[in-house]
Amino acid sequence: MSNRTGTLHVVATPIGNLGDISPRACEVLGSADHIAAEDTRHSRQLLQRLGLQGSLISLHEHNESARVERLTNWLADGESVALISDAGTPLISDPGYRLVRAVHQAGYPVLTVPGPSSVIAALSIAGLPTDRFSYEGFLPSRAGPRQRRLQALADTACTQVFLEAGRRLPATLEAMEHAFGAEREAAICRELTKRFETTRVDALAGLRAWVAGDSDQCRGEFVLVVGPAPEPAVAPAPGLPATDELVRLLRHEGLGAKSTARVLARLTGASVNQLYQQVLEQDSNPRG
Structure with missing residues (x-):
């Protein structure tokens, strides 16, 4: 048994532009005994571009539960583990929740190495209220469950953030327009930090028409930011003047x-x- 304290580092990696990697993230990835990665092939390419070596082990939605014991055993031996996803901050619509929870329960330190996040990046440039927001991730792929989910969110009084793939974008915008209303303000943030980064703010009806008129706007990865539901009209109590x-x-x-x-x-x-x-x-x- 090692006298060292095993530590899990949750490391954010670039969502597009490699220049967004932090010096601390490079240091942690370069010194970690093991790197748990969502896709080892993708992560190996990232490490090579950064000039780093690393002992990679896969950790994704299909094997996370099975990996937890091995990783916590490494921590028990005093070894360090860095957790990364394919892009951005782990656990945000990516694997890692079971591992982080198990490491806390086992009593080992979990440290954050913060950095890129498409959710925060989109909120920062969408021009919509950010004092309160709700992260909804990916909507159901089937039309019926997607519409019911959006209908349940229609009266949400804060800004909402969704992730979406290009091939589903037109159907999602149509469903949002139906559930939230054509005039609800929203933003499409496409290919953040990449060569063709695009952000457009408009009413949902305008965004849907814009995407329908330009097939290039359905290419890539998307964050949709939807403004809060309008406050209900002020109505005086019975017997009061207007x-x-x-x-x-x-x-x-x-x-x-x-x-x-x-x-x-x-x-x-x-x-x-x-x-x-x-x-x-x-x-x-x-x-x-």
Whole structure:
């Protein structure tokens, strides 16, 4: 038994541009006793391009459970293991969950070597709200389950992120338009960090028409970012005047814009932020 502490390193690798590999990722991959890779042929090419040697073992969705015991035994012997996927950050729609969980349960350190992620990359350039987001991964391939899943997500009040393959993109956009509405704002992020990287932001109807008119936009790998569902229209409680009239009355009585929004939120149950914007709009466009 070795006196060293075996450590599992979860290492992010480039999603396209090799220049995105970090010096620390190179150091960890170069020094690890073993590298668990989703596809050893793909990963061997990556290591060769980086000028690194490594002892590779496959770990993918079909053999992960069987690999866990061998890898944890290596950790027990004080050896280090680096976990990588074909591209990006492991475990994000890629294998590794069972291994990471088993290593935690066995009491060995799990360290992150962060880096490229298509999800975060797409969010950072889509121009849609990022204060809250939901990662949904790949949708079901069959039309019925896909539509039901999207329908269940239609009222989600935060930005949603999906992964998609080019051959399924037109059908997915059509399903999204049906479930979310033609006017829902979204972004198509294609081939991120690669030569033909493209990002387009539009309503779902516009994106579907754009893709239908240019077959090249169905080539490659995609991240779809869909904006949050619109907030429901403000409706006053029974017996109250219309909201715009309440705004006018409260402002006439000297309440500030934020105070007016907070009072109306308690009366109507609507969002304070939405009401605050309404107050500002009415202030800038007062009735004669």
